[in-house]
Amino acid sequence: MSVTDQAFVTLATNDIYCQGALVLGQSLRRHRLTRKLVVLITPQVSSLLRVILSKVFDEVIEVNLIDSADYIHLAFLKRPELGLTLTKLHCWTLTHYSKCVFLDADTLVLSNVDELFDRGEFSAAPDPGWPDCFNSGVFVFQPSLHTHKLLLQHAMEHGSFDGADQGLLNSFFRNWSTADIHKHLPFIYNLSSNTMYTYSPAFKQFGSSAKVVHFLGSTKPWNYKYNPQSGSVLEQGSASSSQHQAVFLHLWWTIYQNNVLPLYKSAQAGEAHASPGHTLCLSDVGALCTDSVSGGGEPCADSTPSAGVLCANSPLGSNQPAQGLPEPTQMVDETLSLPEGRRSEDVDLAVSVSQISIEEKVKELSPEEERRKWEEGRIDYMGKDAFARIQEKLDRFLQ
Numbered sequence: 001m002s003v004t005d006q007a008f009v010t011l012a013t014n015d016i017y018c019q020g021a022l023v024l025g026q027s028l029r030r031h032r033l034t035r036k037l038v039v040l041i042t043p044q045v046s047s048l049l050r051v052i053l054s055k056v057f058d059e060v061i062e063v064n065l066i067d068s069a070d071y072i073h074l075a076f077l078k079r080p081e082l083g084l085t086l087t088k089l090h091c092w093t094l095t096h097y098s099k100c101v102f103l104d105a106d107t108l109v110l111s112n113v114d115e116l117f118d119r120g121e122f123s124a125a126p127d128p129g130w131p132d133c134f135n136s137g138v139f140v141f142q143p144s145l146h147t148h149k150l151l152l153q154h155a156m157e158h159g160s161f162d163g164a165d166q167g168l169l170n171s172f173f174r175n176w177s178t179a180d181i182h183k184h185l186p187f188i189y190n191l192s193s194n195t196m197y198t199y200s201p202a203f204k205q206f207g208s209s210a211k212v213v214h215f216l217g218s219t220k221p222w223n224y225k226y227n228p229q230s231g232s233v234l235e236q237g238s239a240s241s242s243q244h245q246a247v248f249l250h251l252w253w254t255i256y257q258n259n260v261l262p263l264y265k266s267a268q269a270g271e272a273h274a275s276p277g278h279t280l281c282l283s284d285v286g287a288l289c290t291d292s293v294s295g296g297g298e299p300c301a302d303s304t305p306s307a308g309v310l311c312a313n314s315p316l317g318s319n320q321p322a323q324g325l326p327e328p329t330q331m332v333d334e335t336l337s338l339p340e341g342r343r344s345e346d347v348d349l350a351v352s353v354s355q356i357s358i359e360e361k362v363k364e365l366s367p368e369e370e371r372r373k374w375e376e377g378r379i380d381y382m383g384k385d386a387f388a389r390i391q392e393k394l395d396r397f398l399q
């Protein structure tokens with residue numbers, strides 16, 4: 001049964017978070033999707049990512065705070081730190097849906113969660129850090145311009161006690177923890193992947209019924225690297241994962257490899273026929289390597305990974321080729337990387353036999369590009385265009 005006036009909604013304000021949104025969207029599609037899929041984006045999202053998102057999501061909706069109604073504009077100018085927060089609140093403007101479930105772009109759905117639509121506004125699961133507050137990574141809401149306006153007014157008048165949407169939503173829906181137990185979603189609908197170990201017997205007892213995992217916190221799945229051959233997630237810098245978290249990270253990366261990477265390939269090849277949810281099959285790295293080695297188009301002479309590829313599969317931390325196999329000389333990383341033309345615009349997506357990594361590109365804009373961004377209203381309030389930075393520049397100039 002398909003319900004067209006209800007939707008799962010997520011948000012991605014840049015190409016990096018788009019990677020999370022894509023994995024989330026594909027994870028929802030894996031479990032008998034009966035609702036629409038919507039992603040809210042902001043102007044920063046590149047055109048390539050928009051094309052790719054449109055293959056997974058039924059609707060890719062750009063929200064632009066600056067162009068919105070006056071009351072948003074005002075709130076935004078007075079309280080630039082509320083920028084991202086206000087973006088999430090845009091989900092209340094999706095009034096062509098009667099009810100929606102919002103999911104952060106860093107969540108992953110493990111099974112069908114249609115029963116969430118039986119709940120009313122405002123339903124959410126407790127925050128693991130302060131269970132009298134809800135976590136705003138998964139919530140059920142009812143789009144309404146009236147509610148949206150009240151939320152923005154609330155933001156303007158009271159700000160947010162954590163400077164972000166979770167604080168704001170908790171003070172707006174402040175009787176959540178006491179008024180109606182039906183609005184308390186069970187923790188399995190928003191299982192924080194990195195904090196559950198504080199009560200490990202509970203995780204042992206209930207963890208297997210988890211339905212939505214949330215990679216809450218500063219280290220996201222896309223901050224790790226992945227070895228597609230061994231299926232291991234490589235730790236990055238100080239990031240380390242425990243055993244349970246590793247299972248979810250592995251799942252995230254498997255979906256990324258099998259259901260997201262192929263979309264890049266087809267988008268780059270201009271294969272516009274892919275309908276939402278349709279994924280082209282490029283799940284084996286062998287195909288990736290063949291394609292880039294041959295320049296594309298040529299079928300793989302041997303679709304099973306060559307000895308060289310198998311060598312690249314050696315366990316992490318070991319650079320030794322596997323016993324009895326030749327040195328992986330012909331299979332060095334650069335031959336297997338996605339060709340230049342297959343790179344996303346604002347993310348550095350490096351795909352090789354032994355490693356997939358997603359990194360943010362640090363782009364230096366030319367002064368003309370900077371000016372155009374300003375004129376288009378794409379102002380980096382939190383970063384280099386923040387008032388404090390501008391003040392610094394003025395001070396330097398005046399000295």
Ligand SMILES: O=c1ccn([C@@H]2O[C@H](COP(=O)(O)OP(=O)(O)O[C@H]3O[C@H](CO)[C@@H](O)[C@H](O)[C@H]3O)[C@@H](O)[C@H]2O)c(=O)[nH]1
Nearest residue numbers: 011012013014017104105106136137164165166167216217
């Ligand atoms: O640069 C960004 C940052 C965030 N988001 C979106 O906003 C969500 C929330 O940000 P996230 O980095 O996931 O925050 P959390 O680590 O989950 O931290 C908590 O705190 C946030 C701020 O209150 C809440 O939004 C989260 O739901 C809550 O779990 C993301 O999932 C995205 O959908 C972007 O699109 N771009």
Ligand SMILES: [Mn+2]
Nearest residue numbers: 104106137216
């Ligand atoms: Mn989150």
